[in-house]
Amino acid sequence: MEQGFNRRRFLLSTAGIAGGLALPGAPLFAQSANKIRVGLMLPYTGTYAALGTAITNGFKLAVEQGGGKLGGREIEYFTVDDESDAAKAPENANKLIKRDNVDVLIGTVHSGVALAMTRVARETKTLLIVPNAGADEITGPLCSPSIFRTSFSAWQPAYAMGQVMAEKKHKNVVTLSWKYSFGEQSVAGFKEAFEKAGGKVVKEMYLPFPNVEFQPYLTEIAALKPDAVFVFFAGGGAVKFVKDYDAAGLKKTIPLYGSGFLTDGTLEAQGDSAEGILTTLHYADGLDIAKDKAFRSAYAMAFKMQPDVYSVQGYDAAQLFAAGLAGVGGDVTKREALIAAMEKATIDSPRGRFTLSKAHNPVQDIYLRKVEAKQNKVISVAAKALADPARGCRM
Amino acid sequence: MDFSTFLIQLLNSFQYGLLLFLVASGLTLIFGIMGIINLAHGSFYMMGAYMAFSLTALSGNLLVAIVVGVALSVLIGFLLEWALFSRLYKRDHLDQVLLTYGLILIFEELRSLLVGDDVHGVPIPELLSASIQLSETLSYPVYRLFMSAVCILLAIVMYWLIRHTRLGMMIRAGSSNREMVQALGINIDLIYRIVFGLGVTLAAFAGMLAAPVSSVYPGMGNQVLIICFVVVVIGGVGSVWGALVAALLIGLADTFGKVIAPDYAGLAVYVLMAAVLLWRPEGIFRRI
The missing domain is CATH 3.40.50.2300 (Response regulator)
Structure with missing residues (x-):
């Protein structure tokens, strides 16, 4: 058994080398x-x-x-x-x-x-x-x-939102996102800025991607009664979340914020449920x-x-x-x-x-946008010339 | 978690479980009675949701959309059975998997050509758009309660249909011995066509009913497909009753998994499945 396995591995690896040699190099006629x-x-x-x-x-x-x-x-x-x-x-x-x-x-x-x-x-x-x-x-x-x-970078719009929400005097915030790297990076960026400015993330909640059964989390949010909620969702999930959040009556009492993807390309489907939501992104309507x-x-x-x-x-x-x-x-x-x-x-x-x-990575302005009449209208610059910290980059 | 929050979470899990049952019941019929592994089941769900979207846009009323959509789904179900699935009964599972996987791709492409790749919302009917205040911050949309009521009603109707009608008797007989039923002079081909049409219609109906709360987007069928198979396996292949119990259990596991151990929420359902299969390898209930 052991022998056979090794031989197979050996064959595979030699085949790989041979295949690599067979690949064409830079053909001369390209120029x-x-x-x-x-x-x-x-x-x-x-x-x-x-x-x-x-x-x-x-x-x-x-x-x-x-x-x-x-x-x-x-x-x-x-x-x-x-x-x-x-x-x-x-x-x-x-x-x-x-x-x-x-x-x-x-x-x-x-x-x-x-x-x-x-x-x-x-x-x-x-x-x-x-x-x-x-x-x-x-x-x-x-x-x-x-x-x-x-x-x-995922970090950029979320970090800007952390600053915005701290300026709005929100103290206790709950975050919610899909549990995959982009969502986690967004929440991390948000938390970094928000807690630096004195806010507190009382609970970080994640749901498995691409699950869209939000009801248990909405019940949790209603019980925790935070000052505001920060989320990362995009596409179909963003549409459903914004509508569910509104239908649960939470929008009236606990304001919802997010990275711009929450309301980008989704406003038609979200309808009135998205009106008034604030998001941050590097582009906006009405610049x-x-x-x-x-x-x-x-x-x-x-x-x-x-x-x-x-x-x-x-x-x-x-x-x-x-x-x-x-x-x-x-x-x-x-x-x-x-x-x-x-x-x-x-x-x-x-x-x-x-x-x-x-x-x-672009060093760019991140805009604060508000959903008005199915557009992401620019309100202000949330962060001027914001640069990603590029953690882990050695160059 | 205080007691009122606990009750609300219980309601959440119950409501989610009932919707799961509705989607999975069609699969358990097709899989259990006809012995066909239908990977395209999720596509029928998606088809229903897109029908709800397009027909509501045309007629301005979800109810009209559902009535027309159900009629269309029955037709599509019959057509697919006649053209494709009727050739599969004697083939092995691999052929079925190949065909139904192909159907997934075809349905996705058709959806893309006909409606496009955007996300769409379906408005909740005026009559059901209210919500009930449950706690000082949380209210519950009436439409969700309406969905649960419809699911319960359908579960009762299906139970009655299979247990207490002549058609149900023939279906049950056909699932245990196809040749013998045929020999007794029953048109088994017609029975199978009806069962398949019923399965497709149930999936499409679930899609239509869920469209206002789930919204309508590409690939939405693939998301429900896996969980549907989990429901069928836990409940016992072919058992409608089992599918109901399994769906409710999954609703509980999923909801409370998310609340109690959020980091492992994705696991809860599969832990439940493993536990049930260790305890009863054939699922909770066997056969109809």
């Missing part, structure tokens, strides 16, 4: 095409299909506005549908990196998939720009010179920024639909890459200079100008 090869690894089917499309549209809009070019070079797209499936992520990323030999990899929405992409990009030293996934690790312990992000107005009308013209926070992040991914290319005159082989130019860039984003932190 002759003289186009910049952009790999888009995003969800085009499944729950996040709409988000993947928004990011792609945003990216392409920025390229179109540059006359179909980035940094003076023409663009060729290679697309893979990542299906938000983390199990297929390494294979999908390798397809773009090894087979299509892309110069830059753009992706993705789902944090689990993005973490796998980050690992592959680190190993192969591929330039990666993450246009959504907020897992703290990407610009934390997994940070690397070639990995950039144009969205946010008084000229760039945002121009972006919105150009996007609506080009794609016949309204942009959202995801299209902004895709747009900025292209802007960031363009800034890098501008620094090297479009020569992607000057890798270090390209990265240096990207690091120094100030991105003129629809969300407002931002720069990058040492760990390559």
Whole structure:
């Protein structure tokens, strides 16, 4: 038995090495095409299909506005549908990196998939720009010179909300979220800011992902009678939670706050139950920024639909890459200079100008928004130029 | 936890359990009587929820949506049985798993094409939109109580149908010996078609009833599928009565698991399943 097992393991590992050797290296003809090869690894089917499309549209809009070019070079797209499936992520990323030999990899929405992409990009030293996934690790312990992000870290909006709720003189707060890394990172960010400002988290509650049976927790909240509640939920869960919270009569007595995902892309389904809820995010409706107005009308013209926070992040991914290319005159082989130019860039984003932190995460304003007439209206800047602490990043 | 909170939590678990029963009862019929492992059961639940959403948008009334939706579900159930499932009775479980898994993918894709990938809400009917004040901070939506009442009513009707009607007798006979029932001159194909249609309709009806509180979103069927199988396994395959008891037990385990040991809430249901299976490997109740 022991012998057989070892032999099988040996066979497997040699097969792996042989397979590795068989993979094509950098083919020489790639350079002759003289186009910049952009790999888009995003969800085009499944729950996040709409988000993947928004990011792609945003990216392409920025390229179109540059006359179909980035940094003076023409663009060729290679697309893979990542299906938000983390199990297929390494294979999908390798397809773009090894087979299509892309110069830059753009992706993705789902944090689990993005973490796998980050690992592959680190190993192969591929330039990666993450246009959504907020897992703290990407610009934390997994940070690397070639990995950039144009969205946010889970920590950022939650930390800003901690400050806001402390300013509102809430003393005792209950938190509730799904028990998975993004939810836990959100709660941790919130708690850090809130307790620093003198507040107290009386109870942290989690429910298994993607369970949406909230009633026992609502009963708990009603019994604990905290001053306010902070939650992280998104998508279908966010819709159900906001409606259940309202139906349980809690909204009248115990105000509900959350990271912006609670009310983003869900307001139509949440209806009146969401009215008046305060959330924090790096984008909002009704921003008084000229760039945002121009972006919105150009996007609506080009794609016949309204942009959202995801299209902004895709747009900025292209802007960031363009800034890098501008620094090297479009020569992607000057890798270090390209990265240096990207690091120094100030991105003129629809969300407002931002720069990058040492760990390559946006240093950006986080807005406080209020749900009014099915829009996330900006009220104020909750945190000015907020930088993720990038814990665990050694670079 | 004081006594009034305890009572409210008890109500929560009871209400959750009854809804679980409604979704799982169709599965236990199809699985127990016809011997088909139907992984697409969750998709029927999702189909019901989306029907409630689209038909309510068209007619402006959830009740009308449910009546039309039930009729459509019966039709879809019959059609699927005639076209696909009737070919599966003599095949082994692997073929059934393959077919029904394929159906999950087809239903998801159809949903995406027809309605899109957004999350939608379904309004609660005006008549049932009130809520009852339970404690000074907590109130309970009347619609949830209405759902529980409907589930109880359906449980009684199903019990009566299977135990005390001629059709029920034929169904029970068909589940124990298909060939013999046929030899006695009963049209077993028709019986199976009815059972399958009933199973599909129960799942879709559960989706429609739950739509206003659960909201409607992609992949919602897959979430209920696993817990439905847990209900069927704990209750005993094919036993409607067992499914009811199991669903209520799961409601209790889930609710109080979340309150007492929140860190292990996800485990509570499966610990319960393991305990029941150790005690009674065939489930609490065997057969109908």
